[in-house]
Amino acid sequence: MEYIVKSGDNLSLIARANGTTIATLMRLNPEIEDANSIYPQQRLRLPDTDDARQTREVGQITDCSECADDYVDLLHQADEAVFIPLTAEHQREIQQEEAVLEQLIQQFHSEMEGTEESIAGFKDSFIERLQQERVIDSAKPTEPMQLTEIRRLMGNRHYAYVRKDSGWRRHRSYSIESQDRASTKGWYDPASGRVDGQKLIDSIAKDMRSPTLKAKLTLHSSFTDWCLLEWQSDPTRWTPVDGMPPIVIGTQAQAMRYAMGASLNAGFDAKKMNAHVAAKASVSANLIEAKAHAESSWPAEEDSEWIIRYRDEFNSLQEASLGKFRALIKAELTGFAGASALLSANVHVDMKNGLPQLRGTGGSSSSQSNDGPASAEASAFAGVRADGKLEGSVEWQDTLAEPAAWTALCTLGVGAGAALGLGGEAKLKLKWSARTHKFYFNVQAGLVAGAGASGELGAEVDAGTFLAMVKCVYNSLLTVDFHKVEDIDSDAFGQLINFAFLGILAGATHAAVTVRLGTRIAERIGDDINRIRSDHRSALEREQLAITTANNVISDLARGGESWVRYAPPEVKGRLLDIFCFDYGPSFWDTYTMGYNRRERAVLSLLEVSQSWRDYEETVTRINPAGTKGSFAHNRTRLRNLMRLFPSLQIDRIESELRGKRAVPNQPVQLAKHVQLTGTYYA
Amino acid sequence: MRNLSLVTILISCSTLLNGCQNSQPPNATYDLPKLVTLLTERTRDNLAFIEGGTFIMGDFGAVGEDGVWRPYFPPTIEEDQPHKVTLSSYSLSKYKTTWHDFDTYLLANDLPLIERGLSKTWERNPFEQDPASRLFVEKPARVTWQDAKNYCQWLGSLTDLPLDLPTSAQWEFVGRNRGSKNWIYSTHDGQPLSAHPELSERVHDTGEYVPVGSRLPPNPLGIYDMADNGMEWVNDWFSETWYRENPEITDPKGPDEGAERIVRNMDFSFSRIGMPESLPSALNEEWDSISEYTFRCALQSPIPLTDSDQ
Numbered sequence: 001m002e003y004i005v006k007s008g009d010n011l012s013l014i015a016r017a018n019g020t021t022i023a024t025l026m027r028l029n030p031e032i033e034d035a036n037s038i039y040p041q042q043r044l045r046l047p048d049t050d051d052a053r054q055t056r057e058v059g060q061i062t063d064c065s066e067c068a069d070d071y072v073d074l075l076h077q078a079d080e081a082v083f084i085p086l087t088a089e090h091q092r093e094i095q096q097e098e099a100v101l102e103q104l105i106q107q108f109h110s111e112m113e114g115t116e117e118s119i120a121g122f123k124d125s126f127i128e129r130l131q132q133e134r135v136i137d138s139a140k141p142t143e144p145m146q147l148t149e150i151r152r153l154m155g156n157r158h159y160a161y162v163r164k165d166s167g168w169r170r171h172r173s174y175s176i177e178s179q180d181r182a183s184t185k186g187w188y189d190p191a192s193g194r195v196d197g198q199k200l201i202d203s204i205a206k207d208m209r210s211p212t213l214k215a216k217l218t219l220h221s222s223f224t225d226w227c228l229l230e231w232q233s234d235p236t237r238w239t240p241v242d243g244m245p246p247i248v249i250g251t252q253a254q255a256m257r258y259a260m261g262a263s264l265n266a267g268f269d270a271k272k273m274n275a276h277v278a279a280k281a282s283v284s285a286n287l288i289e290a291k292a293h294a295e296s297s298w299p300a301e302e303d304s305e306w307i308i309r310y311r312d313e314f315n316s317l318q319e320a321s322l323g324k325f326r327a328l329i330k331a332e333l334t335g336f337a338g339a340s341a342l343l344s345a346n347v348h349v350d351m352k353n354g355l356p357q358l359r360g361t362g363g364s365s366s367s368q369s370n371d372g373p374a375s376a377e378a379s380a381f382a383g384v385r386a387d388g389k390l391e392g393s394v395e396w397q398d399t400l401a402e403p404a405a406w407t408a409l410c411t412l413g414v415g416a417g418a419a420l421g422l423g424g425e426a427k428l429k430l431k432w433s434a435r436t437h438k439f440y441f442n443v444q445a446g447l448v449a450g451a452g453a454s455g456e457l458g459a460e461v462d463a464g465t466f467l468a469m470v471k472c473v474y475n476s477l478l479t480v481d482f483h484k485v486e487d488i489d490s491d492a493f494g495q496l497i498n499f500a501f502l503g504i505l506a507g508a509t510h511a512a513v514t515v516r517l518g519t520r521i522a523e524r525i526g527d528d529i530n531r532i533r534s535d536h537r538s539a540l541e542r543e544q545l546a547i548t549t550a551n552n553v554i555s556d557l558a559r560g561g562e563s564w565v566r567y568a569p570p571e572v573k574g575r576l577l578d579i580f581c582f583d584y585g586p587s588f589w590d591t592y593t594m595g596y597n598r599r600e601r602a603v604l605s606l607l608e609v610s611q612s613w614r615d616y617e618e619t620v621t622r623i624n625p626a627g628t629k630g631s632f633a634h635n636r637t638r639l640r641n642l643m644r645l646f647p648s649l650q651i652d653r654i655e656s657e658l659r660g661k662r663a664v665p666n667q668p669v670q671l672a673k674h675v676q677l678t679g680t681y682y683a
Numbered sequence: 684m685r686n687l688s689l690v691t692i693l694i695s696c697s698t699l700l701n702g703c704q705n706s707q708p709p710n711a712t713y714d715l716p717k718l719v720t721l722l723t724e725r726t727r728d729n730l731a732f733i734e735g736g737t738f739i740m741g742d743f744g745a746v747g748e749d750g751v752w753r754p755y756f757p758p759t760i761e762e763d764q765p766h767k768v769t770l771s772s773y774s775l776s777k778y779k780t781t782w783h784d785f786d787t788y789l790l791a792n793d794l795p796l797i798e799r800g801l802s803k804t805w806e807r808n809p810f811e812q813d814p815a816s817r818l819f820v821e822k823p824a825r826v827t828w829q830d831a832k833n834y835c836q837w838l839g840s841l842t843d844l845p846l847d848l849p850t851s852a853q854w855e856f857v858g859r860n861r862g863s864k865n866w867i868y869s870t871h872d873g874q875p876l877s878a879h880p881e882l883s884e885r886v887h888d889t890g891e892y893v894p895v896g897s898r899l900p901p902n903p904l905g906i907y908d909m910a911d912n913g914m915e916w917v918n919d920w921f922s923e924t925w926y927r928e929n930p931e932i933t934d935p936k937g938p939d940e941g942a943e944r945i946v947r948n949m950d951f952s953f954s955r956i957g958m959p960e961s962l963p964s965a966l967n968e969e970w971d972s973i974s975e976y977t978f979r980c981a982l983q984s985p986i987p988l989t990d991s992d993q
Binding site for chain 1: 798802891958975
């Protein structure tokens, strides 16, 4: 098979698209000197596809250039599951290379016995050395180690490393199709996992139809794991205390020969109300990647509340519960020895007053471990090249939905590691960024206080769950003074209103609107909303806007849980009412019905869904184009005068039902009693 | 009251239809030469001299307790790597250009006084007196980048001074009190508004646009409205990479060409984005949402204006 390189291609992409690896492509195309430099129109040989292979004999040589060599050894390359027969010359080459690398590895081991300070001092020069030896390629940060794991079947060394770009890759290879097929040849016994060396050689020689492969192999029993490229532990679930969701932990190590184990532990202190998740990957030996991951949601459902702070009418700080809330934390730690040495990371999730506080703590000083010849710890966050990754999401439970389910409001992860490494206590705040045109739940560490060095952890709101966020925020506003919520910055609040308003004006479902989130259009929504109002200049046009908007509100409310209006803060509802109330004349006239016309119906429906007297009062107070505070009495009179007698009496009814009613967050919101609003009902 | 006949409705309707269109002839009622003189005087008086200097522009970040430097706003650090900038001295208008200023310019140049909606534009009256209107004379004028540029250059030719829009670097230098790293926000003290509940409440209560210089205290350089009252045009073309390619530069003017102009006065003192002339509207993609922002002019001269110049 052949592939013609297109502009924009790179070997990695081509390899992935064709289900193969860069190393295979390099081997099949020895003219490629540098994996990073291929050019358009270049012809590349690709490995045979599975379909093509089935028509051939198992184990057929994939690049048979000359088959008459004398082979003295077999090389097994682990990550590609191929055998490569070696001539005496190649064997010597590889032995030399192994020796060089072995020396490096031993040097690494012995330095790892030292103190943290000496390791730090050693690291820089060692990395430099690795670069000289082409073990590390600084141009490929995602692929730090330019090594591949091999096993030569001759001799006593079973696992060794060679550079990816050494000469061996140009030799022909013998693919191990699968254990099943191999077992038909009799050299692999799946039951015991053992390989019969002589049978393997015979099998290869036969397939090559050139029986010059003469080798006596000493197969070590540990060779049985030859196909084990990646090892993953079964996830372990651990419930620290009754009622708390279990912490799921797992570890994973690649090329596990030298990764003596990645460990992870988690603790929970019921008295102090904090959970402690520590992940430690003690990569004890060399040049291996290891991963450890942990997953924990916090806090537990029973006592999870988001405390929202606000100032009351006397300007003193009050707290109100926002509802059920939790943060899901996923920690994944990747590290490779040689550069960052070893890594460990601790993530504290601390609960105070129901507000999760995330705190990263750096690694402790180096310590000895029994896992391997040497072990030390370095902070994943402070580590030079450790790729500690911490992900999480802020989740909120919609108490209106049945059954109650957790919704991820936004995902932590934007620079999470960076911010958490700072070590300051953090608090959560909703922000709107004009720069990225997105909402963020910000974990602010010291930034507000301005004390010391600090950072900010952005948690980007997922567009798909935007409405959930609106609901969440609204839920938090039910009992508090709408103007003084300290956990939402004013830009974010303004933008929330704009989106809700847009959703109704455009008659769009939240999904259609949120698709546009994240684009620059988001920044201009406020302008657009003002302009659409002024676009409707004549009385007739305004009338049409009012009627269209009324229709949109009615159909929006019919959407139930997906409704914008239902979760809209008073600022939105006030502005909508202002649109309905455009009074060029003394009455609503769109349809001269006996009962209600559409605008009257929309006004009443909108007021019906007031969550509390407070909500209602704020809404009526804000009947003006900007949704700012005005006079309640004046606006109420304006509203009543615009409606005919019968519908306007309904306002009194709504008021009497709402009076004294306080919405209670954290419980299904009690909506005002629904009244069927049809023309005939009151006629 | 509530039961009107169709006739009444039609009459009131047509009255209002006409009412919307009675515009008075603009030039007749205004003493233009005097307005222009007042404008140039005001412009000179409002210029604050800014002594140049060297600073780290962009998300300068901070070093954490662990000794590692990190940006304040990781999501966009790639676009806004901190970079060293040296600025010559210049002067910057303490206030944003108001509608009063801008309408004077339009009248003096016999340019159309229009208001822009989404799907249409229409004529308007100059010097709007209704404080609730977005065109209220004391509020900052929100115009296209080209209009802002033309305005500053017109004032420049009128006064024979090198007036122009400030560059992005000049804006940030002032917004951060001469490039201070204590000014993470471009407020009067570098703290976020939320650190001052009474101010943040005032901003929340009074809406997005207010008469210039009326809401937040000026910064130590005497410049108003650097942290609220609308995003602001500056002179530069926007480029994600230009500062990466020019990590150390004196009096940067940005790339020579581009498709978007930089807008400042956003989340942080170092925040900036590019905005094209227009975008499809969120309400209807067939409509153009023309980008209009506030602006102020700068005196592109290292020598301060003195009384003798006037």
